[in-house]
Amino acid sequence: MRLPTSARLSETTAERLRIAALLAPAVALIVLLFLGGLVSGLLRSLNYFPLIGLDTPNFDAYTAILSDREFLLSFWLTLYISLVSTILSTVLAVAAALLLRAALKGRRVVNVFFSLNLTIPHLVGAVGILYLISQSGLLARAAANLGMIDRPAEFPALVADPLAIGIILTYVWKEVPFIGVIALAILLSVGEDYESVAKSLGAKRWQAFRHVTLPLLAPGVASASFIVFAFTFGAFEIPWLLGRTYPSALPVLAFESYSDVDLGSRPKAMAMAMVIALLSALAIVGYTRLSRRFIRS
DSSP states (O other): OOOHHHHHHHHHHHHOOOOOOHHHHHHHHIIIIIIHHHHHHHHTTTTTTTTTEEEEEOOHHHHHHHHOOOHHHHHHHHHHHHHHHHHHHHHHHHHHHHHHHHSSSSSHHHHHHHHHGGGGHHHHHHHHHHHHHHHSSHHHHHHHHSSSSGGGGSSSOOOOOOTTTHHHHHHHHHHHHHHHHHHHHHHHOOOOOHHHHHHHTOOOOHHIIIIHHHHHHEEEEEEEHHHHHHHHHHHHHHHHHHOOSOOOHHHHHHHHHHHHGGGGGHHHHHHHHHHHHHHHHHHHHHHHHHHHHEEEE
């Protein structure tokens, strides 16, 4: 026996209210901690900081950082690190996923080792990279012992270097499995039927990948790449440990400005933080749109 429409609506409303009540504590905590901190940072970036006598909101802090050469260098350095890390991670992850799908024997063991470092914190990975490729690290001492260089100090500078190679290597090592697991899940879910049909119609392997496999992978991989970009743009610990002191990555510069003994530098630090939050928010918006498009398709 079917319930009347009004009864079904009341049950639906009650279910929604129950779900809202269950989610309310977590949502309230997020709003209090995240949005509260974000609003507080925004007000301080607008020079509203009554504790130190700033009670007239203005955009002086944004004007100051946008005309500051150190900020601009840090911004472009951070953007370069994020873009290169994301692109390399995406390309290597897709290639690894294709290889793992083709592997018939030992796939489960390989998958475990492939995704093993997902549980390793970024800071631990950065320390490992530091001990491995620095001029006093394992590779430098091995090269010196093998006679390839006279002393470890002659090893190429891969940490605190202008190209941020150490930072990028750490991000790539950490993010390739993250994107690769998503790409592999998509490949295993769609199977190889579409590619087989394309090849049966005369498409070569590269053509089948470009016109069939890549469009199937694109939404999910692009969404993961947006997440990686947002994370690498706002991450602090790896650039702080492996990066240069000048120009430093934008999160490091913002932290140093905020830690300055001069409280008058706090608005500029908050303005830098708002720039990081804005770029991260734009990446999240892109991720959300791609996710919705992927779900609909």
